[in-house]
Amino acid sequence: MEMENGHAKYRVAVIGSGNWGSVASRLIASNTAKLPSFYDEVRMWVFEEILPTGRKLSESINEQNENCKYLPGIKLGTNVIADPDLESAVKDANMLVFVTPHQFVEGICKKLVGKLTPGAEAISLIKGMEVKMEGPCMISKLIADTLGINCCVLMGANIANEIAVEEFSEATIGYRKDKEVANRWAKLFTTPYFLVSVAEDIEGVELCGTLKNIVAIAAGLVDGLDMGNNTKAAIMRIGLREMRAFSKLLFPSVRDNTFFESCGVADLITTCLGGRNRRVAEAFARNGGKRSFDELEAEMLRGQKLQGVSTAREVYEVLTYRGWQELFPLLSTVHEICIGQLPPTSIVEYSEHTPNLSIIGGHTPFY
Numbered sequence: 047m048e049m050e051n052g053h054a055k056y057r058v059a060v061i062g063s064g065n066w067g068s069v070a071s072r073l074i075a076s077n078t079a080k081l082p083s084f085y086d087e088v089r090m091w092v093f094e095e096i097l098p099t100g101r102k103l104s105e106s107i108n109e110q111n112e113n114c115k116y117l118p119g120i121k122l123g124t125n126v127i128a129d130p131d132l133e134s135a136v137k138d139a140n141m142l143v144f145v146t147p148h149q150f151v152e153g154i155c156k157k158l159v160g161k162l163t164p165g166a167e168a169i170s171l172i173k174g175m176e177v178k179m180e181g182p183c184m185i186s187k188l189i190a191d192t193l194g195i196n197c198c199v200l201m202g203a204n205i206a207n208e209i210a211v212e213e214f215s216e217a218t219i220g221y222r223k224d225k226e227v228a229n230r231w232a233k234l235f236t237t238p239y240f241l242v243s244v245a246e247d248i249e250g251v252e253l254c255g256t257l258k259n260i261v262a263i264a265a266g267l268v269d270g271l272d273m274g275n276n277t278k279a280a281i282m283r284i285g286l287r288e289m290r291a292f293s294k295l296l297f298p299s300v301r302d303n304t305f306f307e308s309c310g311v312a313d314l315i316t317t318c319l320g321g322r323n324r325r326v327a328e329a330f331a332r333n334g335g336k337r338s339f340d341e342l343e344a345e346m347l348r349g350q351k352l353q354g355v356s357t358a359r360e361v362y363e364v365l366t367y368r369g370w371q372e373l374f375p376l377l378s379t380v381h382e383i384c385i386g387q388l389p390p391t392s393i394v395e396y397s398e399h400t401p402n403l404s405i406i407g408g409h410t411p412f413y
């Protein structure tokens with residue numbers, strides 16, 4: 047641990063520079079610039095790209111202090127330094143913020159093995175999961191197991207472009223045992239416009255952020271079919287119910303209160319109203335499912351990545367392997383629509399046989 051005048055001093059690196067990665071770097075840097083327990087500089091690892099102008103993205107960010115591709119028009123703060131070299135970006139950092147699309151995390155972690163400062167801590171802002179032979183693996187566990195470090199999570203109603211312009215938002219930090227570390231992360235992220243709470247339920251917090259993207263696709267399909275607010279509200283309610291049931295089946299320790307935190311119902315609402323998964327799913331439904339999600343993602347998000355489609359596939363793998371499909375008709379139907387096995391209109395037809403989820407945890411029915 048680096049010390050200064052007898053006090054611990056923390057150096058932050060952000061691994062990811064997409065839409066949320068850039069906003070998170072900006073927010074963190076606004077705090078490290080004024081909090082004495084943190085070094086000012088925040089190094090942000092950039093997956094290098096060549097811009098249409100022929101310039102390297104990392105060089106453009108350092109010259110303009112702006113990520114013209116993933117967060118145009120927003121200054122990041124002069125203490126945000128873009129670094130295309132992963133090892134250099136994390137050098138001497140003892141607080142690592144992972145914020146890339148979840149499909150890239152395993153490869154990144156493998157490159158970081160043996161490269162970290164001893165005693166470094168991590169937090170994952172990544173909404174997604176991996177499915178291994180042995181079953182579902184949360185991203186925070188993938189990071190912790192691959193790198194041999196502690197990893198918390200930060201999830202919440204966090205549409206990045208709204209946080210970039212400092213509109214009031216909230217977030218939930220999920221941790222396992224070490225509340226002191228969770229509170230240090232909360233100190234790093236808390237600003238007058240970004241209110242962070244902590245919850246000793248890392249699995250519940252992380253699964254909320256992961257699963258809500260599937261429900262957001264369902265909400266987008268409803269929008270694309272012009273089905274109205276009541277239908278969308280019903281889909282969100284059923285989706286929240288399945289999120290809670292799936293989480294508790296996977297991790298019985300998951301707490302009901304977690305679903306009332308920002309990571310739960312608030313993130314579900316914001317994503318079903320204003321998220322990218324919703325927007326692309328709406329377009330998918332308006333095209334009658336004839337244009338693929340990959341095609342629409344490339345055209346509409348211009349390099350940004352959906353997480354809901356791959357998460358729907360990963361969850362479907364778990365449901366199939368464990369024989370739970372009948373318990374989760376919404377989560378299952380979204381995947382089957384995404385791969386073209388069912389038409390978008392199926393998103394409301396499945397509900398004729400609402401499952402009895404009361405068998406899962408607790409004594410009151412889930413409906």
Ligand SMILES: NC(=O)C1=CN([C@@H]2O[C@H](COP(=O)(O)OP(=O)(O)OC[C@H]3O[C@@H](n4cnc5c(N)ncnc54)[C@H](O)[C@@H]3O)[C@@H](O)[C@H]2O)C=CC1
Nearest residue numbers: 063064065066067093146147150172173204205206350351
């Ligand atoms: N954008 C948002 O509003 C929010 C996003 N999140 C979550 O944060 C995570 C990161 O999302 P964003 O920062 O928005 O990213 P993004 O959706 O903007 O994705 C683009 C990023 O992916 C990187 N990338 C592309 N190919 C890559 C590769 N082969 N290897 C490594 N990186 C590659 C790009 O360089 C770029 O940094 C996701 O899990 C997302 O669900 C969470 C809250 C809000």
Ligand SMILES: O=C(CO)COP(=O)(O)O
Nearest residue numbers: 202203204205321322323
């Ligand atoms: O996670 C998010 C809001 O909290 C962003 O959701 P989208 O990826 O659907 O834009």
